[in-house]
Amino acid sequence: MREAYVDGDLERMPGARWVPVVLLLVLLCQPTANSLAADEDLSQMGNEYKSCFRARDRRVGICVHFTQCYKNQSLAEGGHIFKYEVRDGAPPINDCGRDNWCCTDDSGLSVSAPPDVASSSSPPEGTGNCLRAFDDCPWCVALYRPGGDVNRNQRTKSGLYCGGALVSSRAVLTSAGCVATIAEESVWARVPASAAPTRNYAVVDKLRHEGYNSGNSKNDFGLLILKDSVEFSTSPFSACVSFALPPAVGCRAAGFDALEEVVLTPVSLRDGDCSQRNRSIPDLMCAIPALAGAAPCAISPGAPVLCPAGDAQGGLALAGVVRRNCRAGAARLGKLQPHADWLQLQLRRLGVPAWRYAL
Incomplete structure (x- = not known):
């Protein structure tokens, strides 16, 4: 067999000068490790996240940035949580590295440490599902931050900057814009119709829709999680949520x-x-x-x-x-x-049963 190269020079032989070109074409046509296969999983459970073992409950999870997890280390699929201080009761997992947590996919489970205590699939005897509004809004929430709505140049002495609605005793549905406008600063909520209308409820977790577009307001939904349950003079209640298309009037x-x-x-x-x-x-x-x-x-x-x-x-x-x-x-x-699945998933991850908010 004759060699194509002698002493580093290309030997004069028929077709020898085309060998490098052919080799280059072969290499270019080979699938690389970075190529995306048609069925490649690009979700949080995809190949780019390494697995980990969580000793406290002996479960296998994946390493993700802490903003992709709830406080109980359940994956916040469909959104990122915006809370930048270290969460209490969540020791770091050394195997995951700095700022990463070992989190599990609990989309089909009732979470063990949610904002609302995990409940059965049906309401307790003697309680209703949720509260409908009539002439007032008992589950309307006022949101506050230092200085008020400073981004829109609408400063208020009290700090009122946005509104929201209780969809559980500790979860407030609001716009993603109201979530995105705050970073590390303190945020608190008041519920005018509650037993303590002037009480400040601290916000401990912030979540916004992963598809939020600040330019055109698409997918403009977010959740704020309160540290404590809102107290009412009777039993705790929250909004009845309708996933029907809103009518033109009424x-x-x-x-x-x-x-x-x-x-x-x-x-x-x-x-x-x-x-x-x-x-x-x-x-x-x-x-x-x-x-x-x-x-x-x-x-x-x-x-x-x-x-x-x-x-x-x-x-x-x-x-x-x-x-x-x-x-x-x-x-x-x-x-x-259009976001019924998104909200239901987030509330399920927070341990909120459907009977608390469904009509």
């Missing part, structure tokens, strides 16, 4: 007036943005106050959108979240219906 958008009292503004709804833009955002709605111009528009970012429950019991249920306050007589809202 809904109300919540907000706060100059005295920081909860105000429910009757609105008419239409799909799409309030401005005439050529874009399609499936979860976006525009709200027009029914009495436009009669009074200042008290619709606040993050506050709930309440719509008719649509059954014989009547009342209003949580059907969306305000994304932007009134501008030119219209407010931008987000509807929950």
